[in-house]
Amino acid sequence: MKEVLSLPSTVRLRVTQFDKIARTAGLDTLTAQAAHVGLTEGGLSRVKNGRTGPNGHSIGAILSAFRQWTFEDLFEVVPTGEADE
Numbered sequence: 346m347k348e349v350l351s352l353p354s355t356v357r358l359r360v361t362q363f364d365k366i367a368r369t370a371g372l373d374t375l376t377a378q379a380a381h382v383g384l385t386e387g388g389l390s391r392v393k394n395g396r397t398g399p400n401g402h403s404i405g406a407i408l409s410a411f412r413q414w415t416f417e418d419l420f421e422v423v424p425t426g427e428a429d430e
Contacts, residue, residue, distance in 0.1 A: 353425040355398045358407070363393070363419055366411055382410040 372378045379389040383406045391397040399407070399420065407419055 354422050355425050356404065356420050357395065357423055358392050358399055359419055359421055360393050363407070366414060366419070370411075382406045 367373075367378045367381070370381070372381050375386050375390060375393075379386045382389065382403075384392075384403055388403065392399045392403055404416070404420065408414070408416060411419065
């Protein structure tokens, strides 16, 4: 059996891409962005600032709000140690 090694990893919002997409949609403020994706301002702020990783609810909300974009467009999977950078 082939051994598979994996590093602990986490999901991170691609903030620059998210902001570009949101601005294109006319969502220039955190308030407008949060309302559009269906999250609280505080929740979206924490995800954008990297204080918390996006959970299943926030990932789903963001992807549903921007359906023409893929998971890979809006999020990245990074080794846990790099998530804080």
